[in-house]
Amino acid sequence: MSDKSEKAEAVRLSVFKTYKLFVGGKFPRSESGRVYEVTDAKGKWLANAPQSSRKDARDAVSAARKAFAGWSGATAYNRGQILYRVAEMLEGRREQFVREVGEAEGLSKSKAAAVVDAAIDRWVWYAGWTDKIAQVVGGANPVAGPYFNLSSPEPTGVVAVVAPQESSFLGLVSVVAPVIATGNTAVVVTSERAPLPALSLGEVLATSDLPGGVVNILSGRTSEVAPTLAAHMDVNALDLAGTVDDAALAKELEIAAADNLKRVLRPQAVDWAAEPGTDRMTAFLETKTVWHPAGAGAASGSAY
Amino acid sequence: MTQTKKNQQPQPAAQPKPGSAFAYAPAPESRSVVDIAPSYGLFIDGEFSDAADGRVFKTVSPSSEEVLSEVAQAGEADVDRAVRAARKAFASWSALPGSERAKYLFRIARIVQERSRELAVLESLDNGKPIRETRDADLPLVAAHFFYYAGWADKLAHAGFGPAPRPLGVAGQVIPWNFPLLMLAWKIAPALATGNTVVLKPAETTPLSALFFADICRQAGLPKGVVNILPGYGDAGAALVAHEGVDKVAFTGSTAVGKQIARTVAGGSKKLTLELGGKGANIVFDDAPIDQAVEGIVNGIFFNQGQVCCAGSRLLVQESVADEVLDALKRRLSTLRVGDPLDKNTDIGAINSAEQLARITALAEAGEAEGAERWSPACELPSAGYWFAPTLFTGVTQAHRVAREEIFGPVLSVLTFRTPAEAVEKANNTPYGLSAGIWTEKGSRILSVANQLRAGVVWANTFNKFDPTSPFGGYKESGFGREGGRHGLEAYLDV
Structure with a gap:
């Protein structure tokens, strides 16, 4: 009996997953109906990923814009709890991501595990930043007059992110988490060659209490989707991390971004395994300074 | 002036008589969500034990005078043992990467959230404060405080105290009975985040939530000796503050005792923060x-x-x-x-x-x-x-x-x-x-x-607002040092 069932198990055909985009908290296929073949590092077929169109990009921007008021208006504490929840959910699906990252990046199981662990810890790192960045980059300004004067950081709005091409998962998490930690919403273009871990991350985000539209994930041809986002007039900022090996595209995108003066974070060589600083957060923050009269006699007269 | 119109003052509206149609029916929270053991020990080096001299004291519910539990009463020998345990744990705890210390504190924050109903009832029983306050103020703030300082553990280089600020060592902490678990959180969270280990003495009238916290440390897998809890009276607090193995003293309580502590640590190297009357x-x-x-x-x-x-x-x-x-x-x-x-x-x-x-x-x-x-x-x-x-x-x-x-x-x-x-x-x-x-x-x-x-x-235009990100502390004889926010880290760093 047991022999039979073991045999039956050995021949069981696995169920493939249809990878889909993540837009507005839902999982649509590309409106264009197009897919492209994704292979592992050795060229073996892994899946057909959606090939996003310009329309998909515009839909994603409008979903991100819609989510911005709620997400930027949430307390920093609440955002921290949700980012931490992402780490909790990822930890539970660690095996899945170790496999997907290993296949996508041609890593051994132990190396892929190290990458996934670092990605989980990166969510924890940024979860802790949500309610601390204001005290690090903001503060009271001692103006020469009887005025209260306080500068506070605020999120800039919708940020389009071209995710790193090589580091398909840790790199992706490292560019998305800092954008949303401070209250921005994001439209992310995944690694073109290795989009699957990113698309699976959408499934994690969807079950982490993250409001729909805060992160929108598009797979496809970087050169097709990124220019639409760079030129989109309802996008406030642009992270060019994934164009580090394509200086011509980076320049083209930065030029397009100038039309509405998007804040642009230029591509640079980054060791994604190293502890990040605050740069990827501050790149997408505005500083708001509030003045208010503090009346006369502002100094305290009595020693006691 | 206030007296002149006294006779015209309207009579205050009387509360509806019990039993009238407009009276509030009782809405009791269930006591069954908390399981209080008949006795508790001292929590030293990850284990509960009796006091060296075997002394115990009773903790009562102030709303009924019912005895809730019998608790071991720490004395000088126990203080010494706890400080040694904390010292032993300090080397490896402070050597952990901040990101790992952070994850312990996040675990604690989450477990406090999970057990907050139980802890709220316990705190109301042991302290006498309304369940509405423990449920809506104390417990949410406790969890938030751990969550907040968890995030600092791997970000100390960004806190404005230099590129690699060091912890002090063993923190001796003495807390009052008015917000037992919240004061514990204010003390323990920043101390652990910065890499210190802790010996904490809760107040003699409210030891229970601190002892439940010891159980939370167990659930979180916190290494032995990092947190030690010594229920006891003022003599145990005095012994802790005076102990030569303590590098940092943090006290919340009366101004009179605060002054005594300031005299005790005078001339030494112990760092002191006081939150007083x-x-x-x-x-x-x-x-x-x-x-x-x-x-x-x-x-x-x-x-x-x-x-x-x-x-x-x-x-x-x-x-x-x-x-x-x-x-x-x-x-x-x-x-x-x-x-x-x-x-x-x-x-x-x-x-x-x-x-x-x-x-x-x-x-x-x-x-x-x-x-x-x-x-x-x-x-x-x-x-x-x-x-x-x-x-x-x-x-x-x-x-x-x-x-x-x-x-x-x-x-x-x-x-x-x-x-x-x-x-x-x-x-x-x-x-x-x-x-x-x-x-x-x-x-x-x-x-x-x-x-x-x-x-x-x-x-x-508001009052009694508290938040883990907002520094709290006094001028003059209300003490010195701040708890909460980035500022709250300084008390536990060698800066």
Whole structure:
């Protein structure tokens, strides 16, 4: 009996997953109906990923814009709890991501595990930043007059992110988490060659209490989707991390971004395994300074 | 002035009689969500044990005088053992990467959230405070505090204390009974985040939530010796503070004991932070939103039965609106429900101990003897337990003891003023400097008065607001050092 069932198990055909985009908290296929073949590092077929169109990009921007008021208006504490929840959910699906990252990046199981662990810890790192960045980059300004004067950081709005091409998962998490930690919403273009871990991350985000539209994930041809986002007039900022090996595209995108003066974070060589600083957060923050009269006699007269 | 219209004051609306159609039916929280053991030990090096000399003490529910549990009473030998355990644990705990320490603290924060209903009931039972407060204030703040400092553990280089600030070593921490678990969180979270290990002594009347916290440390897998809990009396606190193996002393409690501790550590290298008493002024200007101000006044002095170091225990009200404010205040006080802390409708619970009740009673009697006018709404107090009706003193002068001394109970002293300068003068006329409140619709007045107040926390058009990101602490004899926010890290760093 047991022999039979073991045999039956050995021949069981696995169920493939249809990878889909993540837009507005839902999982649509590309409106264009197009897919492209994704292979592992050795060229073996892994899946057909959606090939996003310009329309998909515009839909994603409008979903991100819609989510911005709620997400930027949430307390920093609440955002921290949700980012931490992402780490909790990822930890539970660690095996899945170790496999997907290993296949996508041609890593051994132990190396892929190290990458996934670092990605989980990166969510924890940024979860802790949500309610601390204001005290690090903001503060009271001692103006020469009887005025209260306080500068506070605020999120800039919708940020389009071209995710790193090589580091398909840790790199992706490292560019998305800092954008949303401070209250921005994001439209992310995944690694073109290795989009699957990113698309699976959408499934994690969807079950982490993250409001729909805060992160929108598009797979496809970087050169097709990124220019639409760079030129989109309802996008406030642009992270060019994934164009580090394509200086011509980076320049083209930065030029397009100038039309509405998007804040642009230029591509640079980054060791994604190293502890990040605050740069990827501050790149997408505005500083708001509030003045208010503090009346006369502002100094305290009595020693006691 | 306040006396002139006295006869025209409307009678406060009486509370509906019990049994009337408009009375509140009891809405008791279930006691069964918490399982209190008949006895507890000291928590040293990850294990519960008896005191070296075998002494124990009883902890009672202040609302019923029922004995809740029998707890081991730490003495000098136990303090020594706990400090050694903390010292031993320090080497590996401080050597952990900050990101790993962070994850322990995140675990603790999450477990506190998960067990918050149980802990809220426990805290209400052991302390006497209303379940509404433990459920809606204490426990959410405890979890948030751990969550907040967890995030700092791997970000200390960004906190403004140099590129690699070092922990101090073993922190000896002594906390009061008014917010037992919250004060524990304020002490332990920043200490662990920065890499210190801890020996904490909870107050003798409220040891239970700290002992439950020991169990949370177990669930979180916290390494042995990183947190040690020593229930006991003042002698254990004194031994801890004086112990040569302690590098950092943090104390929250009375100003008198704070001064003793300052003398004890004088001449040594122990870093000291103190969060002591207060006599907060709540200043109501004539352009204040009166209804909102009345709510703030009530919250300021009757939150936690007034057993709050930052309580707004002196109401300074501008003469022109004094009658209006007092009338509204008395009406509001008449609707406060005093009684069973586990009833979800209760506004005011029990006083924490017979000793504290005696102190409040004595000071209130002194207020009357010195000529202030005493008023309380009609309210029936339970027969068992320690209770004190919400009380107002009017006609109070700055010389009266009820205006000068911290009562630490539900007793509000009302003074009047005519000009903002006079308000500031009176507000600052105290050796304390912890908190103050300002009620006015005029923004520039808020800021100018706030600038002139010698107080560590100033609330404008609100009162008793707390947040882990916001530094809290006093000027003058209310102590020194800040807890909360980026500033709160400094107390536990070698800077």
